[in-house]
Amino acid sequence: MDGTLVDTERLWWEAVEQVADGLGRRLTGADQPEVLGLPVEYTAAWLGGITGAGAREIATDLHREFAHRVRTGIVPRPGALRLLGELVREGVPTALVTASPRAVADTVLAALGAEHFAVSVTADDTEHTKPAPDPYLAACRALGVDPAACVAVEDTETGVASAEAAGCAVLAVPSLAPIDAVPGRTVLTSLEEVTPARLRAMVGPRELRVMSWNLWYGGTKVDDHREKQLKVIAETGADVVGLQETYGTSAQELAEALGWHHHRAGENLGVISRYPITARHGDPAVGFYGGTGVRVRLDGGQEVDVWSAHLDYTPYGPYEARFDGLPAAELIAHEGVRLEQMREILRRITESATEAVPVVLVGDFNAPSHLDWPDVEWPVTRAAEEAGLRDSYREAHPDPVREPGHTWSPVHVEHEDGSGRPEPQDRIDFVLHRGLTVLDSRALVTGTPRPWPDVAGNDWPSDHAAVVTTFAVPRADPSDPAELADGMGASAH
Incomplete structure (x- = not known):
């Protein structure tokens, strides 16, 4: 507490x-390790050892001088x-943890x-203090x-050592003496x-x-499409949305x-994000088909690249399979155009990627997945998989028979050529990723849409249908100044 929340250090x-x-x-800066963040009794014993005075009397004097200053000068x-x-x-829930006495x-x-x-926990409340x-x-x-769910906000090496030994994450805001930033510890200059x-x-x-x-x-x-779009996005709780046919x-x-x-x-692709966009990837003048990406910075400092893709719709494989x-x-062989479009997107993803930044690729691929058709190795999704991108929906729902996850089409029940043939239903919209953990994924349609x-x-x-995936994002590396992450489930100071 001393020096963390109030200027008592x-x-x-x-x-x-x-x-x-x-x-x-006369004290100098070299004496700070024997004074700052330590119990009164420790400093009293140290002073007694170098001056010959009694440690008990020194402790009494230290308590008196410090208490007087706290009463009159606390800021x-x-x-x-x-x-x-x-x-x-x-x-x-927040606790005050201090090496100072209860008074x-x-x-x-x-x-x-x-x-x-x-x-509140003071030096009087435990057998051993910081x-x-x-x-x-x-x-x-x-x-x-659990200590692992707590963040200790500390201002001295002594307090940091206590919190880390207990298993807490540590955010250090040094007061007088500097504190090193090491993996697992965040160091900032101010509580602001x-x-x-x-x-x-x-x-x-x-x-x-x-x-x-x-x-x-x-x-x-x-009708009223913009209001309906906003309602859907709000109800999903989405943080980032990759859009096609904008x-x-x-x-x-x-x-x-x-x-x-x-x-x-271009005229067809976009990404919207509740988090700040820190970089933009790909060709800003991309044509109707292709891909575009952004880098977003989450509250804790971790960055994620999110790409949106739209691939050509002809020739359409499910028609050729079912009708022809x-x-x-x-x-x-007929997937050549889409495959080249995907390879170009993957090339651009590789160019912009950095090792510490996870990648998400979403979009309307206008092609089925090789994970859904046992007899067809659809090459577009296979190329993405070979580039290290995993299919979040299939991670959450591995059985394509029980949970097909169709996204085409909630409104096209019959083929639009007027023949009365049923429209082939398939999963052609995807949320792929690299470097994240899938918590949930679903194909989403609200209400009961009337057919075309x-x-x-x-x-x-x-x-x-939309595809909505919830990921667990690893914490940013506190040793990287560009990715400092700070937060708490419960806080101790």
Whole structure:
């Protein structure tokens, strides 16, 4: 606590300086490791050892000098009160963990507002105080949480050692003495940089929900299409949506209505994201078919590349298989145009990729998956798989017979040539990924869409089902300054 939430580290140093001066010992910066973040008894014994004075009397003097300064000179550190208030509002249980005695801690609690803390642990409450893990273990027990689900916000090496020994994630905000950033530890310069969202990102993976959606002529076949599109996106809880058939300004209009970020490429492709877009990939003037990508930065600092693709629709393999009876070899041979389009997208993904950044490729491929047809090695999805991209829907639903996941088409029941033949239903829209963990994936259609051509009043404003996948995203590497992740499930200071 000392120096983390309130500027008591300076007050403690001044108190020790005062007592040491009275004993004829002038302190220097080299003495800080014997003073900062340590119990009063330790510093008293150290001073006694170098001055010959009694440690018990020194401890009494230190308590008196420090308590006087706390009562008269306590100042919250910048960002402390704002952060504590946000944690309370968001229901994050918070503990105060300090090497100071109870009398001093209670003075600080009164200054900060005791209502901000569910628990407080002082030097008087455990047999061993910092740097031993006991104080943080006691706080976690009192909060009823696993130490691995907690973030300790500390300002000294002693406090950091205590929290890390207890198994907590650590966010260090040094006060007087510097603290090194090492793997598993985040170091910031001020509490003003800390938010509950940053803290949560430090404990366990965060979730990212990605959606692929062909808007069908921008949605214009359905009345009030923009409002219906917004309703669908909001109800899915999607974080990033890869769009096809945007027909110009759809990505921009949807993003502006949602208060999101957007990227447009050509007249047909776009990506919208609730998270900031930090880079844009691919050809911004891509034609009607092709791919485009963005890099988004999540709250915890982790970045993810998300690409949206739309591949040519002719010749269409399921028609050739079901209507024309072509054998597998001919079906595969006819995929040449789409295969080259996919290879170009994969080439651009490789050019823009970095090792630490996961990749998601979504889109309307206008081709089935080799994972769904036992007798046809459809080459488009096979090429993506060979490039290291995994099919999130098939990871979540491995059996294509029990859960086919058809995305084409919720409104085309009969083939549109007027023959009355049933329209082949298939899975041609995908959310592929590399470097993430699939938590859930589903093909989504809301309501009961009426079949073509009576579609104007449909609640579902597309002729494709959407695909929505929820991923677990690994935490950013705290040793990389560009990817600092900070957050908490429960917080200890």
